[in-house]
Amino acid sequence: MKRPGSRDTSGVSRRKFLAMASAAGALPIILDACSSSSSSGGSSTAGGSGPTGTIEFWDGEVGTGQLNTEAKTLTDAWKDGKLTGSYELLTGNLYEVIEAALAANKGPAVAGGYAYQAFQFADQGDIHYADNVVAKMMTNGQYDDYLPGLFTPLKTSKGYVGIPYGVDTRALWYNKSLLAKAGAAVPTDWPSFLAAAKALKKIGVYGYVTAAASSNSAYGTHTLAAFMINNGGGMFDEAGNVDCMYDRNVEAVEYLLELVKGGYVDPGSVSYIDTNVYSELKAGRAGMALANPTIPQECGTDPVTGDLVVMSPLAGPHGDKGTIQYLKNYQMYTRTPSIAGSEEFLLWWNQQFVGAKGFYAQGITAAVPIRKSAIALPQVQANPQLVKIINEWVPVAKAESARSPVIFAGLATVDNGTAMIQCIQSILGGKVTAKAALTTLQSAIANYGISSQG
Amino acid sequence: MTSTKTGPSNVLSGLSRARKGIGLGGRSEHQPRPPRRLSSRIITLALLVFPSVFLVVLIYGYPAIYAVIESLHNGNLVQTGPYVALHNFWIDFHNPVFWHSVRFTVVYCVVGVFGSWLVGLGLALLLRKRMHARSFFKTLLLLPWVVPVVVTATAWNWLVATPSSPVPRIAQDLGFGQLLFLASPGLAEFIVCVYKIWLSFPFMMLMASAALAGVEEHLYEAARVDGAGAWQLFRRITLPLIARSTYISWILMFIFCIGDFQSIYLLTGGGPVSSTNTLVVLSYETVFGDFQTGPGVAIGIIMLLISVLVSVILFRRIKKVQIS
Numbered sequence: 001m002k003r004p005g006s007r008d009t010s011g012v013s014r015r016k017f018l019a020m021a022s023a024a025g026a027l028p029i030i031l032d033a034c035s036s037s038s039s040s041g042g043s044s045t046a047g048g049s050g051p052t053g054t055i056e057f058w059d060g061e062v063g064t065g066q067l068n069t070e071a072k073t074l075t076d077a078w079k080d081g082k083l084t085g086s087y088e089l090l091t092g093n094l095y096e097v098i099e100a101a102l103a104a105n106k107g108p109a110v111a112g113g114y115a116y117q118a119f120q121f122a123d124q125g126d127i128h129y130a131d132n133v134v135a136k137m138m139t140n141g142q143y144d145d146y147l148p149g150l151f152t153p154l155k156t157s158k159g160y161v162g163i164p165y166g167v168d169t170r171a172l173w174y175n176k177s178l179l180a181k182a183g184a185a186v187p188t189d190w191p192s193f194l195a196a197a198k199a200l201k202k203i204g205v206y207g208y209v210t211a212a213a214s215s216n217s218a219y220g221t222h223t224l225a226a227f228m229i230n231n232g233g234g235m236f237d238e239a240g241n242v243d244c245m246y247d248r249n250v251e252a253v254e255y256l257l258e259l260v261k262g263g264y265v266d267p268g269s270v271s272y273i274d275t276n277v278y279s280e281l282k283a284g285r286a287g288m289a290l291a292n293p294t295i296p297q298e299c300g301t302d303p304v305t306g307d308l309v310v311m312s313p314l315a316g317p318h319g320d321k322g323t324i325q326y327l328k329n330y331q332m333y334t335r336t337p338s339i340a341g342s343e344e345f346l347l348w349w350n351q352q353f354v355g356a357k358g359f360y361a362q363g364i365t366a367a368v369p370i371r372k373s374a375i376a377l378p379q380v381q382a383n384p385q386l387v388k389i390i391n392e393w394v395p396v397a398k399a400e401s402a403r404s405p406v407i408f409a410g411l412a413t414v415d416n417g418t419a420m421i422q423c424i425q426s427i428l429g430g431k432v433t434a435k436a437a438l439t440t441l442q443s444a445i446a447n448y449g450i451s452s453q454g
Numbered sequence: 455m456t457s458t459k460t461g462p463s464n465v466l467s468g469l470s471r472a473r474k475g476i477g478l479g480g481r482s483e484h485q486p487r488p489p490r491r492l493s494s495r496i497i498t499l500a501l502l503v504f505p506s507v508f509l510v511v512l513i514y515g516y517p518a519i520y521a522v523i524e525s526l527h528n529g530n531l532v533q534t535g536p537y538v539a540l541h542n543f544w545i546d547f548h549n550p551v552f553w554h555s556v557r558f559t560v561v562y563c564v565v566g567v568f569g570s571w572l573v574g575l576g577l578a579l580l581l582r583k584r585m586h587a588r589s590f591f592k593t594l595l596l597l598p599w600v601v602p603v604v605v606t607a608t609a610w611n612w613l614v615a616t617p618s619s620p621v622p623r624i625a626q627d628l629g630f631g632q633l634l635f636l637a638s639p640g641l642a643e644f645i646v647c648v649y650k651i652w653l654s655f656p657f658m659m660l661m662a663s664a665a666l667a668g669v670e671e672h673l674y675e676a677a678r679v680d681g682a683g684a685w686q687l688f689r690r691i692t693l694p695l696i697a698r699s700t701y702i703s704w705i706l707m708f709i710f711c712i713g714d715f716q717s718i719y720l721l722t723g724g725g726p727v728s729s730t731n732t733l734v735v736l737s738y739e740t741v742f743g744d745f746q747t748g749p750g751v752a753i754g755i756i757m758l759l760i761s762v763l764v765s766v767i768l769f770r771r772i773k774k775v776q777i778s
Binding site: 093095096099100102103120124125126212213214215216266267268269270271272276285412413417418419421422425426428429440444447448 | 530531532533545548549550551615616617618632634635636637638639642719722723724725726727728739740742743744745746749
């Protein structure tokens with residue numbers, strides 16, 4: 001019989017138990033450290049024959065499901081020496097996903113997604129500049145394949161933060177059957193847009209619908225920015241300082257308020273998410289909307305024969321034309337097993353969009369093409385709405401930094417941020433003056449110290 | 455000779471001290487603690503406890519300390535950035551949305567705590583009586599608490615979000631006109647508060663039911679003999695006897711409310727025009743929507759301080775509750 005307090009020498013001693021417990025506790029940490037070092041690849045050379053590891057490609061380009069399936073197949077099959085590729089489709093808030101990954105010393109070697117993320121992460125020192133890639137594109141002819149002026153916005157004082165592959169342009173769409181039923185002409189300027197909205201209201205249809213819910217919406221803030229730019233305005237001045245109170249902006253917001261107060265804008269727009277816009281247009285409860293180039297597909301109508309048609313850019317009261325546009329780009333990150341490998345991957349990946357079997361030819365990407373060879377494809381030319389956007393909207397479109405010619409990291413905060421959402425929500429509520437709404441927007445952006453100077 | 459008093463007054467005093475947690479384990483209130491020897495047994499126990507303590511400090515202490523550091527720097531999620539002292543708090547205090555969020559947080563917590571308590575207590579009292587299918591109703595009433603918030607919040611959103619949603623259409627058919635529940639700031643605040651009460655009353659009902667089960671029926675009988683009415687029974691017997699449990703449920707519900715992110719974010723996203731923004735939603739939006747890590751974390755620190763303050767006040771109330 002064992003006496004109380006006696007040491008049980010036949011089993012595990014206290015010292016041994018504590019040692020084993022400590023070892024067990026430390027095991028996951030050691031294993032994690034081992035797995036981290038192996039997954040990141042590193043530039044170590046196995047057998048001295050070049051870098052090994054995986055180029056992690058995180059893509060936020062959500063086209064059709066087919067795009068993502070094909071992208072994964074292509075990426076997984078990619079090889080460069082001992083380097084391999086892996087594909088990850090990003091969903092949700094891409095800034096948040098990548099930022100969190102970088103904070104945990106994880107993250108992509110190459111990524112795409114939001115238009116301003118490259119600038120944001122470049123400011124944090126996480127971007128490998130694409131100057132070498134751009135230089136190669138200049139020599140192999142790819143650079144000249146692009147529409148003019150699309151590389152310049154991506155150039156900062158330190159280099160190119162990424163390379164462009166498409167644009168996401170916001171254009172005004174109308175339901176041609178409803179407009180015909182209302183006896184309204186297709187709008188060409190602000191007065192005729194208002195007249196069309198009035199005519200639609202007379203047949204029991206809202207003239208305009210947008211989405212300004214505090215989450216899962218973007219069209220509301222795009223409407224605000226687009227009408228400012230349409231009037232020759234924008235939230236920033238030429239030097240990149242916040243200037244929401246610019247006269248043209250005030251005029252644009254007054255016009256939006258006129259639409260709201262006239263009852264031409266669907267009052268539910270304040271709480272709509274983007275998909276509500278599609279459902280309202282599809283149901284014929286609204287006649288016009290600012291939306292992305294794929295809205296016919298979102299609404300289940302044919303872009304050639306369907307009712308949803310893109311109009312020409314409206315002329316503002318001073319004759320200006322314009323809208324908001326996002327320059328889609330791919331960027332490289334400093335966390336990579338091989339810088340040269342990332343560059344090779346990016347050059348290779350960029351070519352997957354063009355050509356007879358490319359993504360544009362297959363019609364599986366949502367990006368508006370910006371390369372001449374892609375635009376010339378019969379598959380692209382067969383879509384009259386897309387052609388009209390390329391020919392008429394893309395040339396007059398600007399980034400949210402307008403009137404500043406440069407894009408900067410702070411736009412990631414402004415773009416569909418809380419300040420813009422609150423501003424458009426208050427406008428759609430119809431109970432503010434244009435100056436009051438813009439003053440709040442101005443102070444919110446200024447409070448965070450956002451400008452092109454950082 | 456050392457003697458121990460064994461008279462009735464001493465017994466009562468001992469019980470009273472025991473209820474307060476004084477003198478447990480046989481130690482007298484004034485008896486000096488014997489000097490302890492740091493035996494190998496104590497060292498072993500300390501070493502055995504150490505991993506747990508270390509993990510707790512690591513899991514709770516490290517983020518809290520790191521958050522304080524972040525709130526004093528102008529950085530992002532990757533880099534801490536330069537030290538800016540209290541500038542992030544200054545930014546928050548000069549943001550009108552922050553003060554609006556403070557106001558709605560107070561409204562949300564007060565309505566969430568007391569609204570759900572009133573409904574929960576009422577139902578607990580009702581279900582205390584013998585009635586047909588009582589267990590079925592109890593189970594049914596627990597559903598809002600049991601079903602995941604992501605499901606119920608999305609369902610409520612679907613019910614009220616657009617003019618063509620079921621509730622606005624019913625309201626319109628009943629002659630209330632077009633009610634835009636999530637597009638009007640006032641109505642959105644109302645809907646969020648009602649949702650919170652609906653979501654939380656089962657918890658309060660459970661807490662109240664447990665407390666009511668401990669109230670002896672003979673106390674009511676005695677009071678009735680003395681001529682007490684229903685209100686007096688409730689006011690003079692029920693409420694005092696469940697006071698301790700009530701305060702605890704208030705504290706817990708207050709913590710649930712002030713930290714409730716998913717209900718509001720899924721239902722309204724904090725809108726329209728920040729009308730339903732609480733501090734926790736604003737903190738998230740500031741960090742992950744506006745990428746202002748310092749000011750966003752500073753809001754979290756402010757929330758932490760408020761939570762600690764309110765909890766301390768309520769815990770002090772619990773201590774004052776006399777159990778007779």
